[in-house]
Amino acid sequence: MELTDNILWLLKQAFHFSLKTVNDAI
Numbered sequence: 001m002e003l004t005d006n007i008l009w010l011l012k013q014a015f016h017f018s019l020k021t022v023n024d025a026i
Helices: 003-025
Strands: none
8 A cells, every 4th residue: 555545545534533423513
């Protein structure tokens, strides 16, 4: 896996995690 793909994957994971956390907080 290329570095850019890895970074994009990490960003996507962090994005989904933050969304889920916000939804739980509301």
